Amino acid sequence: MLDLLSDYTIQTVAMGAALLGVSSGVLGCFAVLRRQSLLGDTLSHAALPGVCLGFLVAGTRDLGSILAGALVTGAAAALVVLALTRLSRLKTDAALGVALSVSFALGVVLLTYIQGTGNASQGGLNSFLFGQAAAILRSDLWIMGGIAAASLALVAALWKEFKLVSFDPGFATSLGLPVVVIEITMTVMVALAVVIGLQMVGVVLMTAMIVAPAVAARQWTRRLGSMVVLSAVFGTVAGVAGATLSATARGLSTGPLIVLAISAIVFVSLLLSPERGLLWEMARRWRDRRSLRGRQVLTTLHAMAAEHGDRSYPAELGSLDTYHGTDTRRVLARLEQRGLVRPVTHAPETTPHWELTPSGHVEARRLAADIEGHQ
Amino acid sequence: MTDQLHEPQLALHVEDLTVSYDGKPALWDIDIDVPPGVMAAIVGPNGAGKSTFIKSVLGLVKPTAGHVTIFGRPYGTQRRKVGYVPQRSSVDWDFPTTALDVVTMGLYGRLGWLRRPGRAERETALRALEQVKMQDFATRQISQLSGGQQQRVFLARALVQDADIYFLDEPMAGVDATTERAVVAILHRLREEGKTLIVVHHDLQTVKSYFDWMVILNVRPIAQGRVSEVYTADNLRRAYGGQIALIEREAFGADAANAAGSGEHG
Ligand SMILES: Nc1ncnc2c1ncn2[C@@H]1O[C@H](COP(=O)(O)OP(=O)(O)OP(=O)(O)O)[C@@H](O)[C@H]1O
Numbered sequence: 182m183l184d185l186l187s188d189y190t191i192q193t194v195a196m197g198a199a200l201l202g203v204s205s206g207v208l209g210c211f212a213v214l215r216r217q218s219l220l221g222d223t224l225s226h227a228a229l230p231g232v233c234l235g236f237l238v239a240g241t242r243d244l245g246s247i248l249a250g251a252l253v254t255g256a257a258a259a260l261v262v263l264a265l266t267r268l269s270r271l272k273t274d275a276a277l278g279v280a281l282s283v284s285f286a287l288g289v290v291l292l293t294y295i296q297g298t299g300n301a302s303q304g305g306l307n308s309f310l311f312g313q314a315a316a317i318l319r320s321d322l323w324i325m326g327g328i329a330a331a332s333l334a335l336v337a338a339l340w341k342e343f344k345l346v347s348f349d350p351g352f353a354t355s356l357g358l359p360v361v362v363i364e365i366t367m368t369v370m371v372a373l374a375v376v377i378g379l380q381m382v383g384v385v386l387m388t389a390m391i392v393a394p395a396v397a398a399r400q401w402t403r404r405l406g407s408m409v410v411l412s413a414v415f416g417t418v419a420g421v422a423g424a425t426l427s428a429t430a431r432g433l434s435t436g437p438l439i440v441l442a443i444s445a446i447v448f449v450s451l452l453l454s455p456e457r458g459l460l461w462e463m464a465r466r467w468r469d470r471r472s473l474r475g476r477q478v479l480t481t482l483h484a485m486a487a488e489h490g491d492r493s494y495p496a497e498l499g500s501l502d503t504y505h506g507t508d509t510r511r512v513l514a515r516l517e518q519r520g521l522v523r524p525v526t527h528a529p530e531t532t533p534h535w536e537l538t539p540s541g542h543v544e545a546r547r548l549a550a551d552i553e554g555h556q
Numbered sequence: 557m558t559d560q561l562h563e564p565q566l567a568l569h570v571e572d573l574t575v576s577y578d579g580k581p582a583l584w585d586i587d588i589d590v591p592p593g594v595m596a597a598i599v600g601p602n603g604a605g606k607s608t609f610i611k612s613v614l615g616l617v618k619p620t621a622g623h624v625t626i627f628g629r630p631y632g633t634q635r636r637k638v639g640y641v642p643q644r645s646s647v648d649w650d651f652p653t654t655a656l657d658v659v660t661m662g663l664y665g666r667l668g669w670l671r672r673p674g675r676a677e678r679e680t681a682l683r684a685l686e687q688v689k690m691q692d693f694a695t696r697q698i699s700q701l702s703g704g705q706q707q708r709v710f711l712a713r714a715l716v717q718d719a720d721i722y723f724l725d726e727p728m729a730g731v732d733a734t735t736e737r738a739v740v741a742i743l744h745r746l747r748e749e750g751k752t753l754i755v756v757h758h759d760l761q762t763v764k765s766y767f768d769w770m771v772i773l774n775v776r777p778i779a780q781g782r783v784s785e786v787y788t789a790d791n792l793r794r795a796y797g798g799q800i801a802l803i804e805r806e807a808f809g810a811d812a813a814n815a816a817g818s819g820e821h822g
């Protein structure tokens with residue numbers, strides 16, 4: 182393991198993945214909260230033609246020009262989406278879909294054209310489709326790190342503005358904030374996150390890195406601040422895990438491994454997180470149902486006793502089951518533990534019977550009063 | 557200063573305002589004046605343009621024509637004097653934040669760029685939450701608040717704005733009678749402090765008891781002025797048109813019942 186960590190390539194890969202995880206985790210939060218998850222998808226697919234154009238202009242696989250190209254076409258796609266929704270009757274999701282497919286088609290055409298030219302250095306371009314961690318150089322880290330640091334600094338400086346515009350853009354406008362400018366800034370930052378992840382994850386799966394850490398983090402927290410931090414942590418863990426795996430196990434592509442790692446985190450979060458998790462929800466519903474059943478049985482026993490004018494009226498288990506349409510034995514056992522009912526025999530019948538204890542009567546009366554209070 | 561005050565004696569002055577969505581007018585050639593210190597109801601049927609009116613005054617939608625002044629100056633220069641309570645349904649209440657944090661947002665305009673809310677802002681926000689009796693919910697996640705509690709958080713956020721004129725879009729929608737009384741009490745107190753309140757209101761029955769000024773709107777302004785003069789069957793019929801049978805029962809049936817009950821004649 183130590184051996185692994187001291188490996189130069191793997192160190193580079195891990196640092197790149199960490200940069201990607203932090204920046205896409207942080208910037209993805211705002212996209213997800215503004216219900217713009219699909220925007221990440223469009224921006225990342227729109228990066229492909231930019232990658233190709235950057236390559237054509239530079240003539241080599243120079244990361245700087247490739248990323249610049251990706252940023253330009255990503256931003257252009259975002260503008261097209263904005264124009265389509267403002268000027269035509271297309272809804273945002275349709276406009277995003279149109280921009281996504283058109284620009285990705287354009288990218289694939291350019292990619293195949295470059296491959297056709299037989300340029301010797303084109304070999305690396307394919308890796309931008311699904312990502313290839315091993316292709317990352319130390320010098321690339323400086324570019325990625327610079328972009329990440331700049332966008333994180335922007336988030337820190339404009340924290341309260343980003344929060345307000347994400348939560349209530351109308352109110353932000355009434356305060357005089359330049360909401361459109363801030364929204365464009367947030368969109369550009371998503372494009373920056375995409376650019377950072379291009380080499381690592383590739384354009385096809387990059388959207389998962391924008392959306393998934395934020396979705397997972399949302400499950401565990403109640404505040405934007407902790408959501409953003411947690412999202413960065415999740416993104417980093419998934420990025421490093423996936424990238425390290427792919428760098429050690431030859432032949433496994435990086436992007437899909439990273440996405441599988443973050444998907445696992447999302448899955449666990451959706452299932453296990455307190456309050457919002459699926460299991461938590463099921464447990465709460467089960468508890469509610471259980472306590473409701475108990476109250477119903479208590480009320481029934483109370484009503485039967487009242488009807489017969491006998492405070493210790495023994496109710497037959499069978500009649501309770503029939504009345505509630507379910508097996509009440511376990512409910513009664515729980516009520517017995519709480520000292521609210523007790524089993525009795527009622528000769529000559531041999532079947533089990535139950536009656537309310539004095540505290541059971543008190544509890545049943547309290548429940549009845551509660552229900553009336555609510556009406 | 558060279559700027560000319562335009563109708564400075566009016567809290568809100570709207571002239572020739574026209575707003576359209578996709579070429580369809582939502583407001584058509586509106587002139588509305590509201591004097592300072594009144595609590596004005598804006599009423600009208602669904603789709604009459606009430607929300608659009610508030611949004612265009614606040615610059616949230618761009619009018620195609622017309623102009624708006626607040627205390628004699630354009631809105632852009634008067635922001636610090638304006639408070640706003642949007643329709644509750646206009647935001648996502650599942651946003652990860654607390655009630656106190658939402659209230660603090662009312663201070664962002666005054667804080668300006670780069671400065672973060674500190675202890676003073678927190679204190680101000682807590683006091684506003686106390687005024688709306690929500691202090692116990694300060695750290696509560698907003699998704700865990702009831703509709704009425706969310707409405708009160710929005711009201712508290714407007715209170716910290718410490719404005720001279722408030723615009724409220726249906727602050728009484730979907731709240732129970734207790735909350736409605738609490739909201740009205742706060743609005744009345746603001747009016748007593750000399751603030752102007754402009755409230756989109758959907759319940760014709762309570763207009764007379766809550767408000768002293770009234771604007772009836774249906775794409776065009778139907779009538780405006782003191783409630784006692786404007787609240788007539790004729791005006792309401794002109795605004796609500798086809799729904800008039802229902803409206804008359806709602807607006808005047810209850811009045812008749814009140815009059816019979818208390819021996820008053822209004
Ligand atoms: N963003 C929008 N795009 C297109 N049309 C809109 C938009 N907002 C409002 N409208 C239309 O403008 C008209 C006025 O809408 P507005 O929301 O101002 O009405 P309202 O009086 O507030 O109604 P309600 O009582 O239902 O709240 C309606 O016909 C509505 O369909």
Ligand SMILES: [Mg+2]
Pocket residue numbers: 606607608643
């Ligand atoms: Mg409205």
